[in-house]
Amino acid sequence: MQLYALRNFFIVPLPLEGQALMPSFDITSEVDHQEIRNAVDQAMREIVNRFDFKNTNSTIELEEATITLRSASTDRLGAVRQVLEEKLVKRQVSLKAVSYEKVEEASGGTARQIVNLVAGISSDKARQLNKFIKELGIKGSQSQTQGEQIRVTAKKRDDLQGIIAACKEHDFEIPLQFGNFRD
The missing domain is CATH 3.30.70.990 (YajQ-like, domain 2)
Incomplete structure (x- = not known):
């Protein structure tokens, strides 16, 4: 059951047990x-x-x-x-x-x-991306593979922006898109 709280005149859902309130985004590789x-x-x-x-x-x-x-x-x-x-x-x-x-x-x-x-992130490329994000050494950042996408979470939005900039600079030989930003 989802609970709601009133914050600054907006109704926002409260996190369920076990959910963290950390900003996140998804890395995907899609073609139009x-x-x-x-x-x-x-x-x-x-x-x-x-x-x-x-x-x-x-x-x-x-x-x-x-x-x-x-x-x-x-x-x-x-x-x-x-x-x-x-x-x-x-x-x-x-x-x-x-x-x-x-x-x-x-x-x-x-x-x-x-x-x-080429569409989707293969398991080898996902491992390479996860290793790269971990080697950046940004404290409190995590990445996990979810099918053909990677979910990246961090304590601060600025950390996520740093991860995105580093991933754009590095050549992973596949097209990367960054989306589904959450605070």
Whole structure:
């Protein structure tokens, strides 16, 4: 049962037994699939209209968690990849959210490359993030993995802001978002 208290003319819930009143936030790694779809559409439009892509059969296909790049040669495939990256950056999708597989020779002398979309924080990256936060040495700060996100708590809001700044400076090779701030 939730109890409420009147504080400064606002009704706020009292913490349940065992809950702490410490500020917290969540670290997640998500990609906006709509923005990726828009970037792929824009890249395909540019490839169709550009003169240097005429008669190269260059395509970009978006599936659920992968993007397939196809072109007549590995050089043209590199140009297709560059166009896709430009459009992703323009749509504010981090390039850390994509991982490229090896270029394959496909049938008919064409080249193909699979691009995987990286979403969620893997257990290895979560361990790395937790270790990094612990090594910061901010007194009273804790981090714990909750599925594909990490909950960080500290005694003061300033400590949380310091943790966020340190995480932004460090390269974890995945896109990080900070949200769900609570006082």
